[in-house]
Amino acid sequence: MSKAEYDAFLAGCPSRQLLDRITDKWVTLVLAALRSDGSHRFGADCAGDPRPRRYSELFRTLPGVSQKMLTQTLRALERDGMITRTVEPTVPVTVTYELTDLGYSLHEMIRGLKSWAEAHMDDVLANRAAYDTRVG
Numbered sequence: 001m002s003k004a005e006y007d008a009f010l011a012g013c014p015s016r017q018l019l020d021r022i023t024d025k026w027v028t029l030v031l032a033a034l035r036s037d038g039s040h041r042f043g044a045d046c047a048g049d050p051r052p053r054r055y056s057e058l059f060r061t062l063p064g065v066s067q068k069m070l071t072q073t074l075r076a077l078e079r080d081g082m083i084t085r086t087v088e089p090t091v092p093v094t095v096t097y098e099l100t101d102l103g104y105s106l107h108e109m110i111r112g113l114k115s116w117a118e119a120h121m122d123d124v125l126a127n128r129a130a131y132d133t134r135v136g
Contacts, residue, residue, distance in 0.1 A: 020079065022106060026065055026073045031107045032114055033061045034083065034099050050104060052086065052096035082106060 006015040021027060036048050053061075059070055074097055077083045082103035088094040099107060 018080070018127050021076060022110075024073070026062070026069055028110050028114065029062050029065075030058060030070070030073050030077065031082070031103060033058055034097065034103070035107050035111070046128065050099045050100040050107075054094065054096055057114070058097065078105065 001039070008015045034053055038066050043117055053068070055074070058074075059065065062070065065073075074085070075085065078085050080102075081100055083097050084100055085127075086096050088096070124131065
């Protein structure tokens with residue numbers, strides 16, 4: 001069976017929905033958090049060893065995300081095969097999330113995007129200020 005061909009420039013192409021999902025801020029940060037050591041020290045590049053993370057760990061790692069948004073993001077990533085959700089019958093129940101091979105391959109791309117954004121933020125802020133002065 002041959003692989004289907006997709007073209008995101010076509011309005012009806014399903015790859016547009018995938019692009020919409022993977023360019024979401026919370027998806028980017030969840031994928032990064034599943035690979036980071038959790039320290040968030042300056043210069044950390046989310047290059048730690050992948051390991052399962054509990055919901056509460058992810059929630060603490062992502063200030064500003066609501067419980068509803070984190071849950072929706074995790075479900076969407078699980079549906080797309082980017083992460084696995086494992087439920088362990090403990091008291092209370094332990095639920096962990098982990099990157100799949102597919103999620104790991106996307107993480108590698110997102111890691112570069114995250115690093116680029118952090119490295120170039122000063123330039124972008126300066127450009128915004130110059131634009132606002134010129135236009136506004």
